[in-house]
Amino acid sequence: MAATNESKLQTIVRPLQYRDIDAIASLCQQETTSDSAVKARIEQLFKQMTRWYAPFQFLNIIPTPSLTDRALLVAECEQQVRGIISVSPFNRTRSTWHVEWVSIDAHAVAPDEKLRQRQAAIPETVTGKTDIGSQLLRYCFEHIVEASTWVLEVDVNDNSTLALYRQNGFQPLAHLTYWEIAPELLQELALREPDLPNLLPVRNTDAQLIYQLDTVSMPPLLRQVFDRQIHDFKNNLVQTMVGKVREWLQQKQSVSNYVFETQRKAAIGYYRLSLNCDAHGERLRQRQLLGDDDRQTHQAELTVHPAYTWLYPELMAQLARSCQYLPSQPLQLVSADYQPEREEYFQQIGAVRIKHSMLMSRSVWHKLREAKHLSLENLQIAEMLQSLQPSRQPLPNRIEKNDPEDLA
Secondary structure, eight states: OHHHHHHHTOEEEEEOOGGGHHHHHHHHHOTTSSOHHHHHHHHHHHHHHHHHHHHHHHHTTSOOHHHHOOEEEEEEETTEEEEEEEEEESSTTOSEEEEEEEEEOHHHHSOOHHHHHHHHTSOHHHHGGGOHHHHHHHHHHHHOTTOSEEEEEEETTOHHHHHHHHHTTOEEEEEEEEEEEOHHHHHHHHTSOOOOTTEEEOOGGGHHHHHHHHHHTSOHHHHHHHOOOGGGGOOOHHHHHHHHHHHHHHTEEEEEEEEEETTTTEEEEEEEEEEEOOTTOHHHHHHHHTTOOOOOOEEEEEEEOTTOTTHHHHHHHHHHHHHTTSOSOOEEEEEETTOHHHHHHHHHHTOEEEEEEEEEEEEOOOOOOOOGGGSGGGSOHHHHHHHTSOSSOOOOOHHHHSOTTTTO
16 A cells, blocks of 8 residues: 555656646646746746747757757656746856746645645655655756756745755855836936947957956856856857847847947946837736736846946946837846945935845766776786887996996
């Protein structure tokens, strides 16, 4: 009887399939799944599976990194999906991977009384199999052998998810604060003429400059964890085309510029602005019908050299000017705890804190299997030593042969 219960409660981790669409819909309806950002991503996944599953499955046959890198895995127990995890490479070398989100079924976290009674009748080695989140994470750690480091971001108020990550060895790297600038404040910032004479668009030829700026703008520990190289800041033709199609479908527009310092011949400031061009608010009304209160906003990624913090007012004026010809929407940015000048400037202009999160990381060491042909038993030591023997007899030393009296 114990073996039968053990087989019923055995958890299987497998790739996401189309037959899991009902389980994803159930996770969307659960209020205790995770924070609003994770819930929005699950809703987006549900829409993609209902509309674009067949085309994306066909495109996955093509070996394109931008289409096949993301891995979606589910944990199945008793023929029911209990959890989903989404992971993807963080850099081009694939040495660091990113845990995008983990969603656990509420019944898997808090089982009913019937399941508790069934678990009481099986050995202790099976009682821990309801920890679905840990099983999903450990499966990724064991099977994605190219990943030496894992990173993730979690809301500091999401205690259950934070405890799950800590239990599986993740340690904090930095604290992040998300800021929102109101449309009225953007209009005030746009009145200022930005002093940026060397503002240039970002191209693949500028990857070296952006890489150097990214390297110098973060602490050494984050630099080691991220492990970014120059080619991480380049896009090939396929990635550019896929990005343009995605922006067209989402009604967005991206703008990337950097500030070039002529004397040092280096980039001292960089921003990437994602503009929401939904002029008629169709997507906003659709999200409101689904019960999602998240507003559509412009989003910006900002990088400034630590020695040129005076660029913040100039870059913010440039960002505000780029948003003024679009529908009135707030602008969201992020700051880290190692960027006190940025946080002080956001407080000064009246930006509002909307979210606090924690950046965490975990290292993984995979045991390398010894190859059979590298074992010491198979090495031909005798044959190797024969090749090192001298080819002829050495000449005798005259000094050793002579009598010491002759040398006097």
